[in-house]
Amino acid sequence: MNTAFLTVDSVTYAIKARKVLSAIGIHASVKKVNATATGRGCRYGIFIERRHLFSAMAELKQKNIAFEEWRGYGYDLP
Amino acid sequence: MGMTYLDNAATTFPKPKCVYKRLQWCLRNAAGNPGRSSHKAALAAAEEIYGAREALSELLGFCAPERIVFTQNATYALNMAIRSLRPRPIHAIYSDREHNSVIRPIEALCKEGCTHTVFKADGDILAAMEAAMRPETDLCILSLCSNVTGECFPLPILREFRRRYPAVRILLDGSQWLGHLPLSLDESLCDVLCAPGHKALFGIQGVGFAVFVKDGEYAPFVLGGSGSDSQSKDMPLLLPERLEAGTLATPAIATLGEGARFLLREGMTAVSERILHLSTKLYERIDAFSKLQPLSRHGIGTVSFAAEGIPSSAVTAFLDSRNICVRGGLHCAPLIHEAMHTLDGGAVRVSLSYLNTVWDLDRLYRALKEFKKIYY
Numbered sequence: 300m301n302t303a304f305l306t307v308d309s310v311t312y313a314i315k316a317r318k319v320l321s322a323i324g325i326h327a328s329v330k331k332v333n334a335t336a337t338g339r340g341c342r343y344g345i346f347i348e349r350r351h352l353f354s355a356m357a358e359l360k361q362k363n364i365a366f367e368e369w370r371g372y373g374y375d376l377p
Numbered sequence: 378m379g380m381t382y383l384d385n386a387a388t389t390f391p392k393p394k395c396v397y398k399r400l401q402w403c404l405r406n407a408a409g410n411p412g413r414s415s416h417k418a419a420l421a422a423a424e425e426i427y428g429a430r431e432a433l434s435e436l437l438g439f440c441a442p443e444r445i446v447f448t449q450n451a452t453y454a455l456n457m458a459i460r461s462l463r464p465r466p467i468h469a470i471y472s473d474r475e476h477n478s479v480i481r482p483i484e485a486l487c488k489e490g491c492t493h494t495v496f497k498a499d500g501d502i503l504a505a506m507e508a509a510m511r512p513e514t515d516l517c518i519l520s521l522c523s524n525v526t527g528e529c530f531p532l533p534i535l536r537e538f539r540r541r542y543p544a545v546r547i548l549l550d551g552s553q554w555l556g557h558l559p560l561s562l563d564e565s566l567c568d569v570l571c572a573p574g575h576k577a578l579f580g581i582q583g584v585g586f587a588v589f590v591k592d593g594e595y596a597p598f599v600l601g602g603s604g605s606d607s608q609s610k611d612m613p614l615l616l617p618e619r620l621e622a623g624t625l626a627t628p629a630i631a632t633l634g635e636g637a638r639f640l641l642r643e644g645m646t647a648v649s650e651r652i653l654h655l656s657t658k659l660y661e662r663i664d665a666f667s668k669l670q671p672l673s674r675h676g677i678g679t680v681s682f683a684a685e686g687i688p689s690s691a692v693t694a695f696l697d698s699r700n701i702c703v704r705g706g707l708h709c710a711p712l713i714h715e716a717m718h719t720l721d722g723g724a725v726r727v728s729l730s731y732l733n734t735v736w737d738l739d740r741l742y743r744a745l746k747e748f749k750k751i752y753y
Contacts, residue, residue, distance in 0.1 A: 309618045315427065331604075343415075
């Protein structure tokens, strides 16, 4: 349960986010997340270790990547 | 004797070896549907596509890969760009160098209330553009390089036009420029740049793209699955998915990305120098025949000529019989042929690739010598 995930609108932004985070040393995995989790239809989740959550959010904000934060829901890092 | 291919303005052949390798790799390893699932094969395809966006961005000196929208080809990209602009164009101007992929969609738009004016892209071009302008003009479409004469549109004039008329949206057709000449894409140049993947960028057929330089509101051209926001009845709001309905052609896009990486490795300065060198050598060979009249003296990568008294189809058929591929006819660009008085017989277009050699041009020269003996 040490995993956090952020959602972004599309796979394009998910991969962009993954690369942005990787560039600052944060390992992130991309997974599609379904409507049950997001309530908005399919989106993409960026899964990271919870300890990196705040620095990841700050980096994505700085790179103008819009995201939403979600709690773990039992997901583990893939 | 093997084939000499000089029809690269239509489709480049051959491709660099790395492009064939990437295609094979992609078909075997990135075989899923990009943006539709999160299993390994789908994510590999999505990564491949994003990698192509990044490579193109780097080639264009453009910092927003997510504003590159993939299409089937440049024609689709131009149609999409014209139809996606909001507000819809009221009066458009375009040059007499344009391809039917601009002329026809604008004609169709005119049936829905838009109007247009064509200006001549020679002599004092800026004055011609200004003369075509009306108070309501809100769109200008330009081919950066003619697919018939190979003449390039002067970028300083384009930037000056942009400075004088900031409210006019500029849509560029980079089909014959990209991959031959360097381009640094920014807002001082245009709003949208469209191009195919299968020409000098060395992708295979089946991919083109439009780069939306500015953030803005764009209307979807085709609607359908996007892999996200599925509960919404509209397309997603963000580019590129807003304009990329349906499954993308991952293998073709992968080859385009690899083609762009190849050009980055070679360096666009070296590429453009080679194209200029080959163009000069091509002119020298055509100039050896007094009955062959080049349509322009300033072509880069593309040189078309008319053979006195002989239709272009006869010349291309003869060259084909000697295993040399060139293109005759009107090249889907009737306005420039009208301007050059070659509407009747068309012109013979010889178009180069970075991978051509002077040896290819020598073969063309020898075949033309033979042609001269038979026909003149």
